[in-house]
Amino acid sequence: MLKRRDVTAKLNDMRGESRIISGLGSSTYDLHSTGDTDHNFYLWGAMGGAAMVGLGVAMAQPDSNVIVLTGDGEMLMGIGSLATIGVQKPANLSVIVLDNGYFGETGMQASHTNSCVDLAKIAAASGFKSAETIKTEQELESFLQLFQDASGPSFAAIKVEQETPPRSLPILDGVELKNRFRRTFNLFPK
Numbered sequence: 001m002l003k004r005r006d007v008t009a010k011l012n013d014m015r016g017e018s019r020i021i022s023g024l025g026s027s028t029y030d031l032h033s034t035g036d037t038d039h040n041f042y043l044w045g046a047m048g049g050a051a052m053v054g055l056g057v058a059m060a061q062p063d064s065n066v067i068v069l070t071g072d073g074e075m076l077m078g079i080g081s082l083a084t085i086g087v088q089k090p091a092n093l094s095v096i097v098l099d100n101g102y103f104g105e106t107g108m109q110a111s112h113t114n115s116c117v118d119l120a121k122i123a124a125a126s127g128f129k130s131a132e133t134i135k136t137e138q139e140l141e142s143f144l145q146l147f148q149d150a151s152g153p154s155f156a157a158i159k160v161e162q163e164t165p166p167r168s169l170p171i172l173d174g175v176e177l178k179n180r181f182r183r184t185f186n187l188f189p190k
Contacts, residue, residue, distance in 0.1 A: 002140060004098050004160040008069070009034040011096065014144050015067065019057060019184065023050035023070030026164075027098055031069055033168035038180040042170045048077035051095055055085050058093035061185055065092050072099040072113045072157070079122065082155070086127030091151045095123070099133075099157045113157070123155035131155040 008030040012020075019039050022028040024047040031040055041057075043050050054068035075082075075097045085093065101113050113119060123131035134140050134156055143156055171177060 001135065001159050001161045002137065004100070004163065005030050005033060005165050007098065007140060007158055007160060010140065010144055011067070011069070015039075016065070018065040018067050019061075019181070020067045020069055021050050021054040021057065023047070023068070023074040025071065025074075027069045027071050027074075028170065029165070029167045030098065032170040033165070036170055038184050040170070041181045042177060044172060044174065044177075047074050048081075050074060051078050051081035051085060054093055054095065055081065055088060055090060058090040059088065062090070062092055064185070066090075066094070068093070068095045070095070070097055072097055072101065072111050072119065075119055076111060076113070076117070082119075082123050082126040082128070085153050086123070088153075089127065089129070090153055093152045094154045094156070095128075097155075097157045098160050100160050100162045119157040120155060128153045128155045132157075134158045 004026065012031065012034040017039065019041065020031060021041045021043060022031040023043055024045065028042045032042065043053055050068050050070040054066050058066040097119055099113050099119065101111055118133065120131040120133045129152055132143065134143055140158065
C-alpha cells in the first residue's frame with residue numbers, strides 16, 4: 001500500500017492550475033501539508049459533501065480542471081454523489097479517494113471498503129468515464145500521467161496505509177477560504 005502524504009505530494013506536484021476540493025479531515029491535512037495555495041478549497045465541517053462541491057465548481061467553471069481529494073469514509077457518506085456526477089458527466093472533474101479502509105476521523109473503525117465495498121466499481125456503474133483502484137507505485141505513476149489529459153469524469157480509489165501523520169491545519173476562516181478560492185477564477189475583487 002502507498003503512503004497518503006506521498007500520494008498527495010505527487011498529485012500536488014502534477015496538478016498544474018487544477019483546483020482541488022479536499023474533504024473533511026485527513027485529506028485536508030494531507031493537501032495542506034504538501035503545499036497551501038489559493039487553488040485549494042478545504043471543506044471543513046461538511047462530511048460527505050466534497051464530491052458535490054467539486055461537481056458544482058466543475059459545472060460552474062467548465063474551462064478549469066477540478067479535483068476532489070477525499071477519504072473513503074467521506075465518500076461512503078456521500079455515495080449518492082457518484083451517481084449524480086455520472087449523470088452530469090463533467091469532463092473537467094476527477095474524484096480521488098485516499099482509501100485506508102478506516103473511518104479516521106471517528107476513531108479508526110473499519111470502513112466498508114475494508115470489507116467488500118469497491119468504490120471504483122460503484123463509480124464505473126454510475127457512469128464515470130474512467131474508474132480504477134490503485135494499489136502500487138507503478139499504477140499511481142501511470143494514473144498521474146494520464147488523468148490530467150483524460151476527459152472525465154474520472155475516479156480513482158488509491159489504497160493507502162492506515163497511518164495518522166501529524167495534522168497540518170489550514171486556516172479555519174470559511175469566508176477567507178471561499179474568497180481566496182473565488183479569486184483564482186477572477187470572481188472576487190482582490
